Amino acid sequence: MLPLKYVDIHMDDLVSELQTLIRQPSVSAKNEGIEECANLVQKILKNSGIKSEILRLRKGVAPIVFGEVMSKQNPSKTLMFYNHYDVQPAEPFDLWNDPPFSGTRKGNKVFGRGATDDKGEMITRIKAVEACLKTTGDVPCNIKFVIEGEEETGSAHIEDYLKKYKKKFSCDGVIWEFGYVDAKNRPIIGLGMKGLLFVELSVSESNIDAHSSLAALIKNPAWRLIDAVKTLRNTDGKILIKDWYNEVAPFSKNDLDVIRKEPFDESAFKKEFGIKSFVGNKKGMDAKKALVGGATCNIAGFVSGYTGEGAKTVLPGDALVKIDFRLIPKMVPSKQISRLKKHLKSKGFSDVKIKVFHGEAAARTDSSDPFVVQVKDAADSAFGKSILNVSNAGTGPMFPFAGILGAPCISIGSTYMFSRIHSPNEFARVDLLKKTTKCMCLIMDNFGNS
């Protein structure tokens, strides 16, 4: 039997194992069921014929489930599947139609927290390897699984794990933990993720909130903070911090070609969000370039003084803004932090305090990399058609994988765009789980035989 046929026949097993996974809550934010779920994943890997072990960094850090199958026919190339067994909290519970950890199947859908993100994705990779093993007694290339338990809280230790187990994790290509499928059932093959720098800027003036009649004399920290943040970017979205864009490489000819081909329904997008125009009045190719490769400086939160109903004449003692900068390839987070600090100082804002929460570099696989062609070919076969995307607009820990392991990373999977990940009534589509599992079989085959 061919592996793809095996996938067809064993879809009920796949769904049943996905349900088993969903029924084991594993909420990293609450440290709920993490060890139990790691053990369950290990058991499922074993049942599929994949040798596995639990890796640990230290007490208090969620373990990684590591799985491995050596290829007899082609032991010279190794493909890694990166996934995670932890899930987002299921709250608010009362908005779920079925209990969030019930794994209820209704027709083509399996509902539950983690149904898609990432237990659904994970099971497609495992079942694809099982299909090869059960039908051919081998895999087309060496396979490694790195399944972590802290993705939903920011993958705080993945870099440490990658460094500690650099040799064990060595590979020639990585299939990322998720991949979107659009409304026309086309998988989006993502070649990168943007980086992120999350900071808090704050100003304190008087040691207490004062009566606003004193605004004639006491400086208002909200005004001060506004003055400071206004220097960070212009109204077209361009960041005004000195040298901010220094390391940025322009898109390659190949990348531009990929961007040009990628479908983007501007008016549907605008309708979805109820907006009339984009930042800097960008249109067409410029809008698409911004989405995949634009650096941003976004106010994620601003708070000062009285924010309740009605009027209160108060002069706030402090003001705080939360800003996320999306970083693009070759920007180095630590460098950007110093530039931000230098900027505020040079503009006379030494009184603005900076707290850095999170710094993560962008990663991008060149669209001309042979791995891209192998994945694209597999996706076209499994789904009928697919879309190449130079970079996701969001952020994930792709940089340490690409950087430490030196392997290209590609995002491809079964995550239907409207499958409500991180929201109530998250679901996986069984048809997409099947196509993705087959796609993984084809990727292994293309990769091993290239």
Next chain:
Amino acid sequence: MLPLKYVDIHMDDLVSELQTLIRQPSVSAKNEGIEECANLVQKILKNSGIKSEILRLRKGVAPIVFGEVMSKQNPSKTLMFYNHYDVQPAEPFDLWNDPPFSGTRKGNKVFGRGATDDKGEMITRIKAVEACLKTTGDVPCNIKFVIEGEEETGSAHIEDYLKKYKKKFSCDGVIWEFGYVDAKNRPIIGLGMKGLLFVELSVSESNIDAHSSLAALIKNPAWRLIDAVKTLRNTDGKILIKDWYNEVAPFSKNDLDVIRKEPFDESAFKKEFGIKSFVGNKKGMDAKKALVGGATCNIAGFVSGYTGEGAKTVLPGDALVKIDFRLIPKMVPSKQISRLKKHLKSKGFSDVKIKVFHGEAAARTDSSDPFVVQVKDAADSAFGKSILNVSNAGTGPMFPFAGILGAPCISIGSTYMFSRIHSPNEFARVDLLKKTTKCMCLIMDNFGNS
């Protein structure tokens, strides 16, 4: 017996009646005990020999207690005492050392919500009139009491009352409901109050909070609102709205003289609030002028996006700022509102929504008015020394009194600067209640015999 002697002898009665008033809660914000307190005040007026009645505007509006004594010796001049019988809510209860409505006396202090603001002030006026009546069988001028029940919620109907009862309330001078006494026991004779314009500006962009990765395309309302408010004033505090200062008259020579003489301990003020310098680096006379006569544009609140702990990469759907403008004499609130609207439009911010909460004009009695000399003379006699203040930096409904009744208004009273009005453990100082009661006797005498 002379009235001042009567005051000395009857201080225990005054304290006991103040305690009775405190023990009747009258929280206008909760409509708690309002009618009961109005009736109690009427009873106290009657006991002091003052004819009184309850005035009403309409159902749902707190009544005004009106009191009146005609002078036999001098029926041509009328002095009004404006006070209020309502109090601020007493929360948080657990921070009070004694129950807030107990009126506990400890030595020189009477504790309780309203002890000073405004039941303490009110009782000094009533007892002063009683002292004249009981010792001389007359008052030196006609006396009117206007005691309202909505001051702590913004005196929403005082203007309507003044218009409706314009004739009944007619008078030649008004003693305001409070007057501060400084740390050196000097009463501050306040000749004015600033006005206030409280507005909310808001911007909406997308119809939902979006993932911040979309900041490359979706406009951020916080940025937009920041751009808008940045046009309102410069960093020195000058308001940049066209024609904002058009109606403002410069200080008179006399006013400047009063300002020059008023003590202001800059370094103690700065120490109190933990600040190093003032808005626009103002110092000395400039700082004093700003406090009594500067127009301000203050951010009372700013909120957008995620304001909790830690990082959340969100692109807010809306942003809101609460701004209070302190107005100075001759500024007309309705004119300033149109100017603000025009300003935002002309600067290209037609998308910024404006909600107006409150508009109140400033009022100021000219420092050369004879009434000022009469009050100052009385205060110097009663307290030993006093301070003239061109205007309080805060706001109260003085404008409708001055405007509709055409009478000068002066603030003088017993409110010790650190008596915790609006806070837990509010107290009145018995020594100041006595001095203030005597001061009121002397004011009536000076006023009637001028």
